[in-house]
Amino acid sequence: MPWSEAAGPDSFGVVGLGRMARALLFPLLDSGVIPVEAVRACVASEASQRQLAAERPQLPVSTSPESAWAAPVVLLAVKPQQLDAVAATAGPAPAGGLLISVLAGVGLERLQRLFPGRTCVRAVPNTPCLVQAGLTGLAWGPGVEPGARQWVHRLFARVGEVWELPESQLDAFLALTSSGPAFVALVAEAMSDGAVAAGLPRTLAHHLAHRTLAGTAALLQSQELHPGQLKDMVSSPGGTTIAGLRELERAGVRSALLEAVVAAAERSRQLA
Numbered sequence: 001m002p003w004s005e006a007a008g009p010d011s012f013g014v015v016g017l018g019r020m021a022r023a024l025l026f027p028l029l030d031s032g033v034i035p036v037e038a039v040r041a042c043v044a045s046e047a048s049q050r051q052l053a054a055e056r057p058q059l060p061v062s063t064s065p066e067s068a069w070a071a072p073v074v075l076l077a078v079k080p081q082q083l084d085a086v087a088a089t090a091g092p093a094p095a096g097g098l099l100i101s102v103l104a105g106v107g108l109e110r111l112q113r114l115f116p117g118r119t120c121v122r123a124v125p126n127t128p129c130l131v132q133a134g135l136t137g138l139a140w141g142p143g144v145e146p147g148a149r150q151w152v153h154r155l156f157a158r159v160g161e162v163w164e165l166p167e168s169q170l171d172a173f174l175a176l177t178s179s180g181p182a183f184v185a186l187v188a189e190a191m192s193d194g195a196v197a198a199g200l201p202r203t204l205a206h207h208l209a210h211r212t213l214a215g216t217a218a219l220l221q222s223q224e225l226h227p228g229q230l231k232d233m234v235s236s237p238g239g240t241t242i243a244g245l246r247e248l249e250r251a252g253v254r255s256a257l258l259e260a261v262v263a264a265a266e267r268s269r270q271l272a
Helices: 019-030 046-055 066-070 080-087 108-114 127-131 146-157 167-177 180-197 202-222 227-233 240-251 253-271
Strands: 012-015 039-042 073-076 098-101 119-125 134-140 160-164
Touching (some): 012 066, 019 073, 019 127, 098 146, 134 146, 180 202, 180 253, 240 253
Parallel strands (some): 012 073, 098 119
Antiparallel strands (some): 119 134
16 A cells, blocks of 8 residues: 555545546545545546636646546546546556546456556445445455555445445446436425425425435334335325325336336446
C-alpha cells in the first residue's frame, strides 16, 4: 500500500465527477473521511467545472486529468463508452497505485489490461449513498493487498452497507441495487398518482407514498419477514388490499418488475 492503513492516501484522484462519483464522494467529504484538500478531481468540460465550483467552491476540480492520475488512489467514474479514451490519458501508474472503478459492466480483466501497473477494484455503489443508506458490491482484482481491501471496505462502509462478492455476481447486484431505486421510484410515483386519483392532494399523496415504502422496508428488515408474509398479514378476506393485489396481478406487475431486474443485469453484461 502507498499509504498507512490508518491515515489513508495523501491524495485521492477522481476521474469523472458525475452523479455517481458525487453520491460517493460528497458524503465522505462532509464526514471528514477524505479531506477536501486531498482530492484531485477532473471533469470533461468547463461547464461541469463551473457547476461544481458553484456547488462546492472549496473542492479543487480541473478539466485536465494529470493530477488525478498521479494520486495513489483513483476513483474512476466515467461513462463505460468513454473508457478507452480516458485510459489513454492515464500515463504511468504511481508505485502501488490503486484504481477503484464504478463503471457499470466493465470487468476487472479489462481494467487491468487498460491500466497496467495499478491494482484494480470493481465497485458497484448505488445512489442512496447520498444519504448514507447505500449498498455497495466489491470485487477485488489480483494483487490487492489486505490493507488496501480493509481501507476500501471502510471507505464504502461510511456511506452504507458493503458486500464483497465474486465478480460474476456483480451484474445481478447492480441490477437490483443500482437500477432498483429507479424501479422503486416509479412504484412510488404510481402509488402517489393513484392516491390523487382517489381524492388526496398531490403533496400529501407524495409524502404518504414515500413513508409507506420506507415503513414497509423497515418492517420487512427489522422483523426479517419474507415479502409474502407481509403481503398476507395485510390481506384480509374480501378486503381492500386483496382487491388491489388482484389488479396488480392482472396487470402483470410482479412479472414486469422481475423482468426489469433481469433486463438491467443483461444490459450490464452487454456494456462489458
